[in-house]
Amino acid sequence: MPFAEHPLEETNPLTARFRSFEHVQTPRAGRTVARWLGGLGILIILAGFLPWTQNIRSTGQLTTLRPQDRPQTVPSTIGGRIDKWLVREGQRVKRGDTLVLITEIKEKYFDPELLVRTREQLAAKISSLEENKGKTVALGDQQVALRSGLAVSLDKARNKVSQTRLKVNSDEAELRAANNDFSIAEQQLARQEALYKQGLKSLTELEQRRLKFQESTAKRQAVENKLGASRQELTNAQLELSSLQAEYQDKLAKSESDRRSAVAYQFDSEGQIAKLRNELANLSIRSGYYHITAPQDGYVVRALKEGLGEIIKEGEDIVTIMPIAPALAAELYVKPMDIPLLRVGRKVRLQFDGWPALVFSGWPGTSFGTFGGRVAVIDNIDSQGQYRILVIPDPELEAWPKPLRVGSGVYGWALLDDVPIWYELWRQLNGFPPDFVGRPAESAKKDAKKAAKPTGSAEEEEVK
Structure with a gap:
């Protein structure tokens, strides 16, 4: 089948000198693919200049910011024998409510008078x-x-x-x-x-x-x-x-x-x-001390001793109580090389176990199912080769889900500075750490005040 003559080739003086060009023609599909590949390359090059938020990934679990909000065991101050249980597991108790009645087991205190x-x-x-x-x-x-x-x-x-x-x-x-x-x-x-x-x-x-x-x-x-x-x-x-x-x-x-x-x-x-x-x-x-009482409002999570007449020693744990409405905080562990990049008040995005999420770590604004937080505490000593940080809810963003419980898993992304995508790819390929950018002391103080403010407001809301 003879090839169709291209109108450009007739007017091109270079092709007119060679007779072989009369028998060569570029297919239309090739032209289309070339154009698409060229456009895609241009898009990739342009996308390389889009901003990408550097982050530090870490895992951990939910805990509480205040020590009194964490699950605690109620011990027996004196040794004795369990005489009566007044609560059951899962029951809500108030501070001062009697949990267990015990009787004496020492001869010195047998006399009722x-x-x-x-x-x-x-x-x-x-x-x-x-x-x-x-x-x-x-x-x-x-x-x-x-x-x-x-x-x-x-x-x-x-x-x-x-x-x-x-x-x-x-x-x-x-x-x-x-x-x-x-x-x-x-x-x-x-x-x-x-x-x-x-x-x-x-x-x-x-x-x-x-x-x-x-x-x-x-x-x-x-x-x-x-x-x-x-x-x-x-x-x-x-x-x-x-x-x-x-x-x-x-x-x-x-x-x-x-x-x-x-x-x-x-x-x-x-x-x-x-x-x-x-x-x-x-x-x-x-x-x-014969009446073992609840130290604070909470729920009886688990009875560590069972039955009646069981002998308990001095200082031995009897029940575990979980406080009501604790001030939650995410306990995350960060590598030592990433600790210099963090500071109190740094923003963090969190994903909780059991909560559906679609995460784009470099574009936190486009992620779905993640929640915001701020770094409140950075430990000064390592724990098994990693440093512990505590992240509290960010009052300027959406609140954390109420069904969350202490001990559930957490995935976190500590948000750092914005860089081009091409730079982030180059950094990842070379194994370099994220950029460490200093900042003035005044901005650091402002971030520290912002980080301290949510804790106080959370406590005030809880008191109210």
């Missing part, structure tokens, strides 16, 4: 202390009386010593007079005897003089005896004065010893009273 008896012991000890204080006061008054009696007795004994000394002085003067009388009587007797020998005096007069001499001698002897007795009485008075002081000192020392013993007993009683009060307070607090 233990609190009453301890109060009686405390009251008896307090009464004993009051009486002992009265005894201490009485002993102090006794010492005052003894010191007063000592002063009076010493004055009396000193007066007696003074009186006896005066008596001794009087007896000494009387003795001197008696000695003078004796000397005179002796001289008169000697002269009388001389006169009698000369015949001038009679025998009767001599005998009278001798009688007076004997009387003078007897009087002097009596005065000497009286003086000796007075001196002995003075010595006894002085000894009595010394013994009196020693006697009172002994009584005062004994009274002081009794007083100190009473004070020591008083301090010991105060220590025992403090110990009894401590024991009473411990017993009162312990009696409140």
